[in-house]
Amino acid sequence: MSAGADFLDRLLAAVPGSQADTPVKDYPTVRLSAPKDLLPAARLLKDELGFDYLEMVTAVDWLGPVNLGGFVSNPNPNPFTQKHPGPPVSPVAGPGVTYRPVLDLLWSFGDLVKNRKVFLRLEVPRDRAEAPSLTGLFPAADWQEREAFDLFGIRFAGHPNLIKILTPDFLQGHPLRKDYVHAKDRYDAE
Amino acid sequence: MRAEPAASAPGGEASPRPVKAPLPTPVLNRKSGGRLLTDTRFWPTEVWKSPWSLPRYRAGAMWLAGIVLGIAAAGFAVGELAVWAEKLLALLGRTSLPPAVAAWVWVLIKLTCVIGVIVVNGLWAVWWERKISAHIQSRFGPMYAGGFHGWAQTILDSIKLLLKEDVTPAAADQPMHLLAPIMAIAPCVMAFAPVLFGDELAAAKLDVGVLYIFAFASISVIGIVMAGWASGNKYSLLGGLRAAAQIVSYELPRGFSVVPVIMFAGSLDLAVIDQAQAGYWLGFVPRWFVFYPVVGQLAFIFFLIASVAETNRTPFDIPEAESELVAGFHTEFSGIKWAMFFLMEYGYVLLSSFLLAVFFLGGGAAPLPFLDFIPSWIWMVSKAMLMMFVFLWFRWTFPRMRVDQLMDFNWKILLPWSFANIGFAGVLVYLHRSGWGPG
Amino acid sequence: MQSEELIVTEGGLEMDTMFVNMGPQHPSTHGVLRLGLTLAGEVITKAFPDIGYLHRGTEKLMETRSYHQCVVLTDRWDYCSAMTNNLAFCLSAERLFGTQVPPRAQALRVVMCELNRIASHLILLGTYGIDIGALTPFLYTFREREMILDLYEKCCGARLTYNYIRLGGVAADIDSGWVAKCREFLEFFKPRLDEYDTLLSFNPIFLARTKDIGIISKETAVAWGLSGPNLRGSGVSYDVRKSEPYCGYEQYDFEVPLGASGSCWDRYFCRVQEMRQSVRIVEQALAELPTGELMAKGVPKIPKPPAGEAYAHVEAPRGDLGIFLVSDGGAAPYRLHVRAPCFINLAILQEILVGKKVADVIAVLGSFDIVLGEVDR
Secondary structure, eight states, rough: OOOTTTTHHHHHSSSTTOEEOOOBTTEEEESSSSSSGGHHHHHHHHHHHHEEEEEEEEEESOSSOOOOOOOOOSSSSOOTSSSSSOSSOOOOOOTOOOOSSSEEEEEEEEEETTEEEEEEEEEEEETEEEEOOOTTOOHHHHHHHHHHHHHHEEEEOOOTOOOSSSSSSTTTTTTOOOOOOOOOOOOOOO | OOOOOOOOOOOOOOOSOOOOOOOOOOOOOOGTTOOOOOOOGGOHHHHHHOOGGHHHHHHHHHHHHHHHHHHHHHHHOOHHHHHHHHHHHHHHHSSSSHHHHHHHHHHHHHHHHHHHHHHHHHHHHHHHHHHHHHTTTTTOOOTTTSSTTTHHHHHHHHHHHHHHOOOOOTTSSHHHHHHHHHHOOOOHHHHTTOOOOOOOOOOOOOOTTTHHHHHHHHHHHHHHHHHHHHEEEEEEEEHHHHHHHHHHHHHHHHHHHHHHHHHHHHHHHHHHHHHHSSSSTTEEEEEGGGTTOOOOOOOOHHHHHHHHHHOOOTTTTTOHHHHTTTTGGGGOOOHHHHHHHHHHHHHHHHHHHHHHHHHHOOTOOOOSSSGSSSSSHHHHHHHHHHHHHHHHHHTTTTTOHHHHHHHHIIIIIIIHHHHHHHHHHHHHHHHHTTOOOOO | OOOOEEEEESSEEEOOOEEEEEEOOOOOOOSOOEEEEEEEEEEEEEEEEEOOOOOOOHHHHHTTOOOHHHHHHTTSSSSHHHHHHHHHHEEEEEEEOOOOOOOOHHHHHHHHHHHHHHHHHHHHHHHHHHHTTTHHHHHHHHHHHHHHHHHHHHHHHHSSSOOOOOEESOOOOOHHHHHHHHHHHHHHHHHHHHHHIIIIOOOHHHHHHHHHOOOOOOHHHHHHTTTHHHHHHTTOOOOOHHOOTTTTTTGOOOOOOOOOOOOHHHHHHHHHHHHHHHHHHHHHHHHTTTSOOOOOOOSSSSSSOSSSSEEEEEETTTTEEEEEEEEEESSSSSSSEEHHHHHHTTTHHHHHHOOOOOOHHHHHHHHHHHHHHHHHH
C-alpha cells in the first residue's frame, strides 16, 4: 500500500530484532526474530497503531515442493498415497528461494479505518513449531490458529481450545506439511 | 410444465389454434462451438408483462369457473342430502330389524360417514394445499398423477404411506409410540359428531355441541405429547412440549372468543346458532354474527387466530417447525402412523373451518336473499372451504413466530381482548334487549 | 464437548441440561455443519460449532496443479458464488505474474461478479425465509436466480461452477443479445426487490424474529474478524471494492449499505440493499462496455511465475475473500492459503449463541449466510 511507513518505523523500533522483510506484493511486511516478540508486536499494532482487525493466520512449509514429479494426469491417482508417489523430483527453486526445514508463519493485520494492512512473519523450526496464541487479543485468531494447528502442526501456546478443526479425528499427521504422506483409511477407494 | 411461448401475442388472430411463433434468433455461445445452450424464451419476464396474453392462463381461468359452476350444478342435482338421509332411515325402519339394532346400524352408518368426511378431507386438503402453495409460489404443483392437475396424487401418496414400512426407533417407547397416533386421531373423529354440514345435517344433535367439540378437540394434545415423548428423540420431545404449552394456552382465547356468539344465539347447540343467523337486515345484509358491529369482527378474528394456533399451522407451527425441530413431534413416525397425524391436522383444519362457518358466517344461510334456492349444505361447505383456504393461505405467506412471542401474544393480547369482547357483547345484547340494537 | 449437567437457575431451581446435536443432517444448517448445543429448557448454555465434514483439502491439492487447473478448483469453495472465487485466485496470480488484464475483461469480470453477488444473496434471502418459516420467498428468489444462471450459461456454458475468469482475462465473450437479455433481467428484477421487501423484509413476524436477535456490536464484529455484510450489518464501513478497488471498481458509482445495530435483520437487509447496488453497478458496466481483447497477451500454457508471494482479496458476497499465494518458481503454486470469509464468520457463533433460544439459533446461523464448501474448503 502507500509507503506511509511511520507505523512501520514505530513497529520496527518497538520490537527489537524485527526487520522489514520483502513485501508481500505491495503490503508492508515485518519479520520477527523470535516467537516472544509476537505478542508485544500484536499488542502495539492493536492498541496504538489502530490495526484491530486480524485478517489472516497462516503458514508456509519451506521444506521443498510436494514430491510429485510433474503434474498428475488422467487417470487421477491420489498422489499422497505410498502407491502413487510419482517419480522423484529435483526441486527447482527459483532465484531467492531456499528450501529449509522451517515453517514460515504469517499474520495479516488490517486497519479498517485507514485502509492499511501489515504482515507479520515468523520462522519457526519444523520439529518444534510453536508460537504464542493471539486469541487473547483477537478472538478471530481462535479458529484460524486451530486450522494452522490442524494442517501444519503449529502449537499455539495459550490457545484455550487447540483441537483439530478440519481434518477427521482419525487422520494422522498434518496434511499441509510438505512431507505429509497419506495413510490409507476407510474412505480410500482401494 | 412449461409456459406457452410468450411470442403468441394477443393479436386476436382468427385461427382457433395460433400458429407457433418461429423460434427467436438463438444466442450462440461463441466458445461452445455454436451450440445453443439455454432457451430464454421461458423467462417470466414476458409472462409478467401481460399474463392474459397466454392461452394457458385464459384456459386455466375457464377451468376454474367451470369447476365452480359444476359443483353448484351438482348441488342442484343432489338436492338436500338430509332428505336422502331421512329416506334411508325410513328404509331402515321398514326392515325387520329390532329397533335397538336398527338404531345401532344407523349410528354405524353415521360414523362411517363422518370418518369418510375426515379421510376424504385429508386427501382433498393435501392436494389442495399443494396446489395452492404451488400457485402462490409460481409453480404448478402436482400435474401428472391422474391426468387432470394431478388429482390422483394424494390418493397414490396415501397408498404409498399404507405400504411403507412402519419404523419404530430403537430408543422409542414401543407401546406409547403405537398409541400416540391413535390418541391423536380418535378425539378428532369424535369431535366431528355434532358438526353441522348443512342446516340440520349433523351426525348427532347435541344441546351442548360447542362444549363437546372443544372438549374433544383438546384431547388430541395428549397424543401429540405422547408422540414427542415416546419417540426417544430430543427434537420430538421439544416439539411435544411446545405443542402442549401452545395448545393448552390457545384453548382459552378460543373458547372465550365464542362466548359472544353463544350469548347472541342463546344456545350451545350448533343448529340453534346456525338458525339464529338466518334472515337479513334491510333486506340484503345477512344477519351473520361476523357482521355484528365490532364484537362480531373481533370474535371472528380471535377465533380464527386461535384456531390456526390450535391446528399447529404457520405462523404458529412451532411444534413441528421444520427448520428448528426437523419435524417436531412426528419426526420419528412413518407410514400410516405419520399419515394419522396428518389426518388429524387436516381434520382439525376442517373442523375449525366448519366452526368458523357456523359461528360467524351464517352456516347454511345464503349471503344474499335471492340465492336462497341453493341448498344449505352447499353454502355450508363452500364457506368452510373458504375458511380452509384462509388457513392454507396463511401457511404459505407468513413466517413462523417464536415460542415466547407466541405465548406473549396469547396471554397479553388475545386473552385480555377476548375477555373485553365478552363485555362488548354484553353491551350489545343489553342494547338489543332494550330495543336499541340493530334488528 | 457433550455435557449434560445439573445447573441452578437464578430462581434457585435445579434443572438438567440437554445436549442436542444440530446437524450435520438438519434441515436448516445450510450444509454439513454440526452444532453441539447444550440446552437448559429451550435456552442455550453452550454452543460448539463443529466443521470439517466437507474438507476436501483444496489447498493441498493445488500444490500439485498448474495455475490454470487451480482455477477449476476454486469454483468448489463457495459454490454459490464461484465467479468471485475465480476472480480472487486470478487476481492473486496476476499480481504474481504482473499481468495486465485488458479493459473489456475487467468490465466483464465486474458484470459477472456482481450478477453472482445478486444470485448468491438471492439464495440467502430464500433460505433465510425458510429458516424463519416463510416458505414462499424461496421459490421467488430462485426464480430470479435461475435467470442469472441462464445468462451465465449463455455466456460461459456453466450454471454453477463457471471456470470463467481465467488467468489474464475471461474465457468467453458476450454479444449484444446477451446484453439485451441482461438488461431485460435487471428491469424485471428491480420491482422484484420491492416485492421481497413487502413479503419478507418488513413482515412484522419476520421483524419480530430477527430485529433484536443476535446483535453484534462494532467492536465485537471487528475483533472476531467478520467481513462482508456481516461486518457492515454492524455498521462498520469496510468493503474491499471501496478500500482497495480491483477490476476498476473505482469507476463505478455505488454505495456501501450499512446496518444500524448489527442484528440479524441488519445483516439480512444489508444484503437486500447490496443487490440494489449490484444492479446499479451492472447497469453502469453494461452501459460503457469497452471493446477489445479478452485475454492478456502472453499467458503461457503452463505458467511459471517468478518466485515470490502475493496476496489479493476481493469482496465476495460472503465477505473478504483473500488468496495468499506463494510461488517458488515452479509450475504449481508452492503454497496457497484461502482467507475464507465463511470460515472466519462462523467462529463467532460459539460466543453469540449463548443465552439464545433454539429458534434463535436458526435465525442467527441463517443470517451469517455460510456456505460449508468454503468453511471447510
